[in-house]
Amino acid sequence: MSCCAPGAEVLGTPSATLPEGEELLLASRSLGNGERQVELAVPDVHCGACIHAVETALRRVEGVTGARVNLSTRRVAVRWREGLAPPPVAAALAAIGYPPHLFEDEAGRDRTLSELLRAVAVAGFAAGNVMLLSVSVWSGAEGATRDLFHWISALIALPALVFAGRIYYRSAFNALRHGRMNMDVPIAIGVSLAYAMSLYETLTHGAHAYFDASVSLLFFLLIGRTLDHVMRDRARAAVRGLSRLMPRGAVVLAADGGRDYRPVETIEPGMRLLIAAGERIPVDARVIAGTSDLDCALVTGESRPQPVEPGAAVRAGTLNLSGPLTLEAERPASASFLAEMVRMMEAAEGGRARYRRIAERVSALYAPVVHLTAFVTFLGWMAVDGDWHKAITVAIAVLIITCPCALGLAVPIVQVVAARRLFENGVMVKDGAGLERLAEADAVVFDKTGTLTLGRPRLVGAEALAPELHAIASALAAHSRHPLSEAIAEAAPRGVATPVFETVAEHPGLGLEGRMDGRLWRLGRAAWAAPTEAAEGEDGTVLAEDGVVRARFHFADALRPGAREAVATLARTVGPVTMLSGDAEPACRAVAAALGIADVAARLMPGDKVARLAAMAAGGRKVLMVGDGLNDAPALGAAHVSMAPATAADIGRNAADFVFLRDSLAAVPVARAIARRAGRLIRQNLALAIVYNVIAVPIAILGHVTPLVAAIAMSASSLLVIGNALRLAGGPGEAAAPVAPAPRRNTLSAPVTAR
Amino acid sequence: MTTLAYLIPVALFLGGLALVAFLWALKSGQYDDLDGAAERVLLDEDDALPADPRAGRR
Numbered sequence: 065m066s067c068c069a070p071g072a073e074v075l076g077t078p079s080a081t082l083p084e085g086e087e088l089l090l091a092s093r094s095l096g097n098g099e100r101q102v103e104l105a106v107p108d109v110h111c112g113a114c115i116h117a118v119e120t121a122l123r124r125v126e127g128v129t130g131a132r133v134n135l136s137t138r139r140v141a142v143r144w145r146e147g148l149a150p151p152p153v154a155a156a157l158a159a160i161g162y163p164p165h166l167f168e169d170e171a172g173r174d175r176t177l178s179e180l181l182r183a184v185a186v187a188g189f190a191a192g193n194v195m196l197l198s199v200s201v202w203s204g205a206e207g208a209t210r211d212l213f214h215w216i217s218a219l220i221a222l223p224a225l226v227f228a229g230r231i232y233y234r235s236a237f238n239a240l241r242h243g244r245m246n247m248d249v250p251i252a253i254g255v256s257l258a259y260a261m262s263l264y265e266t267l268t269h270g271a272h273a274y275f276d277a278s279v280s281l282l283f284f285l286l287i288g289r290t291l292d293h294v295m296r297d298r299a300r301a302a303v304r305g306l307s308r309l310m311p312r313g314a315v316v317l318a319a320d321g322g323r324d325y326r327p328v329e330t331i332e333p334g335m336r337l338l339i340a341a342g343e344r345i346p347v348d349a350r351v352i353a354g355t356s357d358l359d360c361a362l363v364t365g366e367s368r369p370q371p372v373e374p375g376a377a378v379r380a381g382t383l384n385l386s387g388p389l390t391l392e393a394e395r396p397a398s399a400s401f402l403a404e405m406v407r408m409m410e411a412a413e414g415g416r417a418r419y420r421r422i423a424e425r426v427s428a429l430y431a432p433v434v435h436l437t438a439f440v441t442f443l444g445w446m447a448v449d450g451d452w453h454k455a456i457t458v459a460i461a462v463l464i465i466t467c468p469c470a471l472g473l474a475v476p477i478v479q480v481v482a483a484r485r486l487f488e489n490g491v492m493v494k495d496g497a498g499l500e501r502l503a504e505a506d507a508v509v510f511d512k513t514g515t516l517t518l519g520r521p522r523l524v525g526a527e528a529l530a531p532e533l534h535a536i537a538s539a540l541a542a543h544s545r546h547p548l549s550e551a552i553a554e555a556a557p558r559g560v561a562t563p564v565f566e567t568v569a570e571h572p573g574l575g576l577e578g579r580m581d582g583r584l585w586r587l588g589r590a591a592w593a594a595p596t597e598a599a600e601g602e603d604g605t606v607l608a609e610d611g612v613v614r615a616r617f618h619f620a621d622a623l624r625p626g627a628r629e630a631v632a633t634l635a636r637t638v639g640p641v642t643m644l645s646g647d648a649e650p651a652c653r654a655v656a657a658a659l660g661i662a663d664v665a666a667r668l669m670p671g672d673k674v675a676r677l678a679a680m681a682a683g684g685r686k687v688l689m690v691g692d693g694l695n696d697a698p699a700l701g702a703a704h705v706s707m708a709p710a711t712a713a714d715i716g717r718n719a720a721d722f723v724f725l726r727d728s729l730a731a732v733p734v735a736r737a738i739a740r741r742a743g744r745l746i747r748q749n750l751a752l753a754i755v756y757n758v759i760a761v762p763i764a765i766l767g768h769v770t771p772l773v774a775a776i777a778m779s780a781s782s783l784l785v786i787g788n789a790l791r792l793a794g795g796p797g798e799a800a801a802p803v804a805p806a807p808r809r810n811t812l813s814a815p816v817t818a819r
Numbered sequence: 820m821t822t823l824a825y826l827i828p829v830a831l832f833l834g835g836l837a838l839v840a841f842l843w844a845l846k847s848g849q850y851d852d853l854d855g856a857a858e859r860v861l862l863d864e865d866d867a868l869p870a871d872p873r874a875g876r877r
Contacts, residue, residue, distance in 0.1 A: 115855060135852055181850075186838065
């Protein structure tokens with residue numbers, strides 16, 4: 065992928081806080097040679113010049129002993145000497161324009177992929193060489209030469225069967241042990257019987273050996289399996305590479321006044337935590353000192369920041385916006401809101417757990433039919449001429465010719481091509497089964513905050529404001545990271561000189577205060593900025609000069625680009641569209657009206673959302689859920705199929721089948737269209753495989769299949785399904801659908817280097 | 820016939836050599852960053868080559 069490849073541009077926003085010091089140390093590991101290493105995600109690395117810039121900058125940082133960028137995974141591994149404090153690598157990277165972040169890390173390197181690749185290599189080597197020897201046999205080698213070639217083939221095929229075939233043997237054994245059938249059972253049986261029979265032929269100087277069939281079958285099937293794995297792995301890596309939204313730890317105040325950064329798991333109730341502005345709250349807690357505003361959008365779906373004072377209860381996962389807070393932990397991480405959501409999600413496993421993939425359903429029918437046919441063939445030949453050797457040979461030829469080579473390739477190849485197509489449109493699919501379920505969906509449920517909207521306020525009616533006043537407000541607002549301030553600063557009028565304040569102070573939970581030419585300007589809560597003027601209970605945002613209101617500001621949550629078109633398309637092509645939100649009724653009504661959604665439910669708790677989905681499922685609906693918040697995670701797990709934006713909470717991203725990386729909601733109908741086309745192609749490929757069997761099986765039963773015929777028939781059917789699958793890559797397309805380049809979100813946030 | 824006695828071993832040996840070379844390349848991490856490797860060719864390394872961060876793990 066080059067710099068300009070679609071899908072390369074966004075992998076979520078870097079979190080506002082950079083991982084430094086203790087957090088970096090917590091994420092790092094010892095290499096055992098006196099050095100520590102940490103891996104950071106650097107989503108902005110695109111090309112060779114980026115590699116050079118990042119590595120050079122990092123190696124100049126004091127204490128760093130090495131740095132290496134992995135361009136494929138967009139990560140950089142940094143090493144430093146053990147025992148030293150972690151060097152300020154994040155600041156160094158942010159300074160050159162590559163803000164890094166920590167990411168969800170799982171079991172390190174992928175063992176399955178290297179096992180599959182090794183198996184493909186061994187099977188490929190064996191298939192190539194055995195095929196060369198087989199061609200000589202087919203072209204007329206006889207007597208001792210043929211026997212020699214058969215013996216060499218047997219010697220080459222045996223290690224390939226053991227090494228490459230064990231993947232199938234293991235899977236087939238597991239399936240049989242649990243009383244199930246999968247595609248690997250007929251493969252394992254067919255391949256081993258073919259080998260055993262060929263070995264017998266070789267011992268008795270026979271003419272027909274199927275060594276080439278058994279290894280080339282393995283080779284083709286392994287290619288399909290590897291492709292399938294690579295596709296899922298790529299999507300998982302991209303999703304894992306998104307920044308962690310939940311903190312790894314927090315600063316704990318000890319009784320003697322000492323400060324200690326501790327991992328979240330070790331925080332216990334009663335401990336005192338210091339949370340700076342811009343940090344997320346790690347556990348459910350109570351405020352004991354400080355005032356601030358909390359951004360609860362990801363947790364409850366409320367779009368307006370909530371002011372907090374000493375005594376207020378705060379939930380894990382909320383973002384502290386404006387002032388430092390001292391908290392007392394009330395519950396350990398294992399009992400906090402986040403953990404509760406994970407438990408609900410596990411309990412709510414919906415249609416997904418019951419869903420069986422198309423390939424599984426087909427193979428459950430296919431394997432018994434194939435084995436029965438082979439067995440009946442054997443009995444038939446025994447009855448007809450009583451030669452058991454001939455009967456077994458023909459029965460095994462039937463097994464080989466029906467081996468689900470086309471099936472094993474047909475489904476994964478279509479899904480790989482579909483995943484590639486989705487990736488070009490900025491959508492990651494985590495599992496082939498997700499594609500199949502998306503094609504089935506017949507109802508859509510949206511969350512509001514962060515999904516239909518961007519979850520950040522936008523100033524409305526800015527044209528009506530006097531430009532001078534707006535310029536004053538913007539100059540004040542530029543000093544704050546409060547989302548409302550950022551909205552005012554972003555909409556700053558052009559062509560008006562920016563006023564300069566002598567002093568500016570932020571009062572958490574209230575607003576900003578600045579002095580200019582002896583006058584006191586306040587921007588913030590009406591009751592604070594203009595106490596004499598504000599009506600009782602008035603909650604708006606105003607700009608006041610010496611206590612006199614000069615301008616009022618109104619905000620609305622900005623809709624995601626493409627939201628209206630996406631909702632209209634989905635309502636037309638999928639089914640009824642519903643909005644379930646945790647936010648207040650008026651905010652929900654406004655968004656629903658703007659988007660043309662009739663069915664709205666507001667103020668829902670996470671459990672209510674799951675109950676709604678369960679009710680829809682009970683009514684026979686297969687629901688596509690699109691959501692981003694922590695409170696949506698159980699619903700994402702309960703839905704038939706689910707999608708989340710890249711900005712979603714960590715567990716939401718993990719629960720969803722699809723993650724879309726761009727701001728535009730157009731990704732949802734595009735993904736649906738691709739999933740439907742993929743479903744159609746899979747069914748076509750299955751039909752092709754059946755047609756092939758209908759033609760080939762009678763020939764095999766009549767005993768006309770020699771090893772040469774088997775090799776030609778298998779290759780031809782595989783090529784046919786691959787060719788058909790590749791039609792998805794071309795063709796008319798969703799790629800033409802307007803996917804507006806995402807406005808870079810970080811232009812809105814305060815400069816990350818400020819910290 | 821006698822030609823087969825050495826041609827087949829030679830063919831198999833060469834094929835096996837390629838297989839071993841591939842497995843070695845896989846094991847030594849040369850397939851970990853294909854995009855990066857393509858770009859690194861174009862970099863002018865003024866300073867000494869960076870030590871591989873994985874060196875300690877092997």
